Amino acid sequence: MSDVLKVDDLRSGYGQLPVLDGVSLTVGQGEIVSVLGANGAGKTTLLLTISGHLPAFGGDVHFDGKSFDRVPAHEAAARGLVMVPEGGRLFPFMTVLENLELGAYHPAARARMAQSLDEVLSLFPILAERRGQLAGRLSGGERQMCAVARAMMSLPKLLMLDEPSLGLAPIMVDKVFDMVRSLVAQKGLSVLLVEQNVGNALHLSQRAYVLEHGHIVKSGPSADLLNDPDVQRSYMGL
Numbered sequence: 001m002s003d004v005l006k007v008d009d010l011r012s013g014y015g016q017l018p019v020l021d022g023v024s025l026t027v028g029q030g031e032i033v034s035v036l037g038a039n040g041a042g043k044t045t046l047l048l049t050i051s052g053h054l055p056a057f058g059g060d061v062h063f064d065g066k067s068f069d070r071v072p073a074h075e076a077a078a079r080g081l082v083m084v085p086e087g088g089r090l091f092p093f094m095t096v097l098e099n100l101e102l103g104a105y106h107p108a109a110r111a112r113m114a115q116s117l118d119e120v121l122s123l124f125p126i127l128a129e130r131r132g133q134l135a136g137r138l139s140g141g142e143r144q145m146c147a148v149a150r151a152m153m154s155l156p157k158l159l160m161l162d163e164p165s166l167g168l169a170p171i172m173v174d175k176v177f178d179m180v181r182s183l184v185a186q187k188g189l190s191v192l193l194v195e196q197n198v199g200n201a202l203h204l205s206q207r208a209y210v211l212e213h214g215h216i217v218k219s220g221p222s223a224d225l226l227n228d229p230d231v232q233r234s235y236m237g238l
């Protein structure tokens with residue numbers, strides 16, 4: 001399996017404050033990989049740095065065979081690396097449809113916008129029903145679907161999801177995870193998933209990394225981590 005994303009010794013932080021202390025990881029083509037870790041471990045910082053929203057202090061990001069050194073976030077998205085931030089960050093006073101259209105802002109995505117829209121509305125029937133409604137009036141689960149659908153409008157190769165199940169009822173969590181699974185199956189996407197919902201994340205992903213205080217302390221096949229006593233004790237409350 002070839003790697004779509006390869007992160008090497010990545011370091012970053014805020015101002016002078018170091019947060020990521022040399023993180024290395026890979027995501028293969030068509031693979032779902034999770035990053036687990038406690039609050040404040042640096043998970044969001046990791047996704048922000050990979051996606052170019054936050055400058056790296058050092059290290060390398062390789063994506064789709066190319067170096068991603070100092071590539072700004074809009075350019076990263078145009079090349080197929082797209083982050084869905086925690087909570088989705090929709091524009092609440094714009095409609096569902098307008099939010100989706102905003103996902104297709106770069107020229108290649110814009111050229112295929114009508115087709116992409118048909119595709120995401122058939123993948124997410126609830127959004128088709130709610131297309132004229134203000135995004136701020138969606139339920140938490142619908143908002144998360146809309147955020148993922150908006151990311152799909154930009155024709156991603158790799159989706160990075162920051163806690164897509166946060167604040168959702170268990171039935172909606174299952175729906176969001178099912179949706180990620182079917183997107184990967186149908187679209188050949190790769191996914192880097194950050195989750196606090198560790199049991200679900202490990203069932204969805206093939207491999208996982210555990211981040212503590214800005215570095216990776218453990219990694220391996222998700223099935224192994226599910227049975228790892230440290231992971232069970234620290235992250236699954238078992």
Ligand SMILES: Nc1ncnc2c1ncn2[C@@H]1O[C@H](COP(=O)(O)OP(=O)(O)OP(=O)(O)O)[C@@H](O)[C@H]1O
Pocket residue numbers: 014017019037038039040041042043044045046
């Ligand atoms: N904008 C910021 N400015 C300064 N420090 C920040 C900023 N954002 C995060 N931090 C700090 O960086 C560290 C890592 O935060 P980060 O948001 O990456 O953690 P996380 O693993 O995503 O946590 P959570 O599970 O709570 O979302 C924390 O100590 C946090 O206080």
Ligand SMILES: [Mg+2]
Pocket residue numbers: 043044045086162
């Ligand atoms: Mg976070």
